[in-house]
Amino acid sequence: MSSTSSSATNSSRTTSERFIASAEAHSAHNYHPLPIVVASADGAWMTDVEGRRYLDMLAGYSALNFGHGNRRLIDAAKTQLDRVTLTSRAFHHDRFAEFCTRLAELCGKEMVLPMNTGAEAVETAVKTARKWGYRVKGVPDGRAKIVVAAGNFHGRTTTVISFSTDEEARADFGPYTPGFEIVPYGDLEALRAAVTDDTVAVLIEPIQGEAGVLVPPAGYLPGVRELTRERGVLFIADEIQSGLGRTGRTFACEHEGVVPDVYLLGKALGGGVVPVSAVVADADVLGVFKPGEHGSTFGGNPLACAVGLEVVDMLSTGEFQQRATELGEHLHAELGLLAGAGTVTEVRGRGLWAGVDIAPSYGTGREISEKLMEKGVLVKDTHGSTIRIAPPLVISKEDLDWGLAQLRAVLA
CATH class of the missing domain: 3.40.640.10 (Type I PLP-dependent aspartate aminotransferase-like (Major domain))
Known part of the structure; x- marks a missing residue:
């Protein structure tokens, strides 16, 4: 490819695509991240380099229990x-x-x-x-x-x-x-x-x-x-x-x-x-x-x-434990409805933590994660058909419900 055509290709890419291409070229491929480039975050929300906001329903595999930028x-x-x-x-x-x-x-x-x-x-x-x-x-x-x-x-x-x-x-x-x-x-x-x-x-x-x-x-x-x-x-x-x-x-x-x-x-x-x-x-x-x-x-x-x-x-106050209990009960009740509808084969977990097995006819865990990303919700797959849901404990009930609504839409 000539330098001119290479420059044209680079200029036609989005900012995210340029970041991702550079990461793929210069970092070891020991992860397979979703194609999003985060620039900032607050509470349960993250914003990418293009300015689009995403609801974080993974919380850094529980490292962000207290939210971004607490x-x-x-x-x-x-x-x-x-x-x-x-x-x-x-x-x-x-x-x-x-x-x-x-x-x-x-x-x-x-x-x-x-x-x-x-x-x-x-x-x-x-x-x-x-x-x-x-x-x-x-x-x-x-x-x-x-x-x-x-x-x-x-x-x-x-x-x-x-x-x-x-x-x-x-x-x-x-x-x-x-x-x-x-x-x-x-x-x-x-x-x-x-x-x-x-x-x-x-x-x-x-x-x-x-x-x-x-x-x-x-x-x-x-x-x-x-x-x-x-x-x-x-x-x-x-x-x-x-x-x-x-x-x-x-x-x-x-x-x-x-x-x-x-x-x-x-x-x-x-x-x-x-x-x-x-x-x-x-x-x-x-x-x-x-x-x-x-x-x-x-x-x-x-x-x-x-x-x-x-x-x-x-x-030490018990506030976050109580919040995880109350929101967790709501989370599992809503996910249970999906299991009852046949779009999900099993839901497991406790508190604000759930493993959700997607019915094979609806896609793999990775495919569902990518579709949710397109709707502004971030989760991560594991072992083929499973997605993990673990939002920060500071998430509001309204934001949690919005995220679950996107999951229902993806599985509709």
């Missing part, structure tokens, strides 16, 4: 930006102790180990469980096993994909890390059979998000808690997507009155402002670490602690 979180970040942003853990800073104390209190635990991303929290939990198993439980060196559930999504690091059943995440990334046993999600008897004297932990999501917002059978989580206590095994709950208000409770485990030994937190803990994650447990678990055995240059940095502390304060 004033309290932005102000907390701005104040801290003017003071100090990073010290590394080589030194103490004046936000660290309060963040750890308040987050531990929110979880009903004693200690916090701050990291940055959800995957880092999971990796940290794996190291914690193994160290605890050797030093506290007395498992012979090199024999620690962790039981996980099929369909899990705990991240995409080399160790984490070693116990994934998603071939898209696993293929071509071996050799894999040993030490994990995979059992069917929700199957308590399979879990019981898998636990041995060498088992140090059971690691599960109280609700499997990436798998399509799968809620386990009633009694499963209490059964896991009882079994792990009986066998002297840590119960690690990955609440990175399900926690911090998304399901109508601070933690999804609360719906069945369960308190795990270890909480894994992330996403919403950073308020959509900075990446913040944490492993939270009692001192008899996290106390196994000694200086030099684990760390992160940015983990627990002053900016992250300032934002995370504001998140903890916001959750």
Whole structure:
């Protein structure tokens, strides 16, 4: 193509198309985003580079539970930006102790180990469980096993994909890390059979998000808690997507009155402002670490602690949990009508979180997501026929109803 014709092609493209073409040319293709280029956002709404507004019904996979540009979180970040942003853990800073104390209190635990991303929290939990198993439980060196559930999504690091059943995440990334046993999600008897004297932990999501917002059978989580206590095994709950208000409770485990030994937190803990994650447990678990055995240059940095502390304060009132409960009941009632009409084959979830299986005759999850985007609503597909709905907890009922009306129109 001549330079003249190339220039003509570029000038005929929209601003979004030029951004997308540049991204496709110069970034690794590890995501398949919808063809929208966001320029700004506020609350539950995002605006693209052409000025078109979209209702965000994904909320950054629950990282934006409190909405885009939440004033309290932005102000907390701005104040801290003017003071100090990073010290590394080589030194103490004046936000660290309060963040750890308040987050531990929110979880009903004693200690916090701050990291940055959800995957880092999971990796940290794996190291914690193994160290605890050797030093506290007395498992012979090199024999620690962790039981996980099929369909899990705990991240995409080399160790984490070693116990994934998603071939898209696993293929071509071996050799894999040993030490994990995979059992069917929700199957308590399979879990019981898998636990041995060498088992140090059971690691599960109280609700499997990436798998399509799968809620386990009633009694499963209490059964896991009882079994792990009986066998002297840590119960690690990955609440990175399900926690911090998304399901109508601070933690999804609360719906069945369960308190795990270890909480894994992330996403919403950073308020959509900075990446913040944490492993939270009692001192008899996290106390196994000694200086030099684990760390992160940015983990627990002053900016992250300032934002995370504001998140903890916001959750302490119960306002967001209540909002997720009330709007979630409305969301699931409306989605249930679609299931009754045959356009949707199944709806799962809790609070403001739903996995919606689209009837095959209406299109794939990706096709429905693209059609919704054209109508000004943003969701994301998973596993072929499923779309996930998880709007910010600050969404108004009117905006939620408008988004659901667009879904009905697409499926009409």
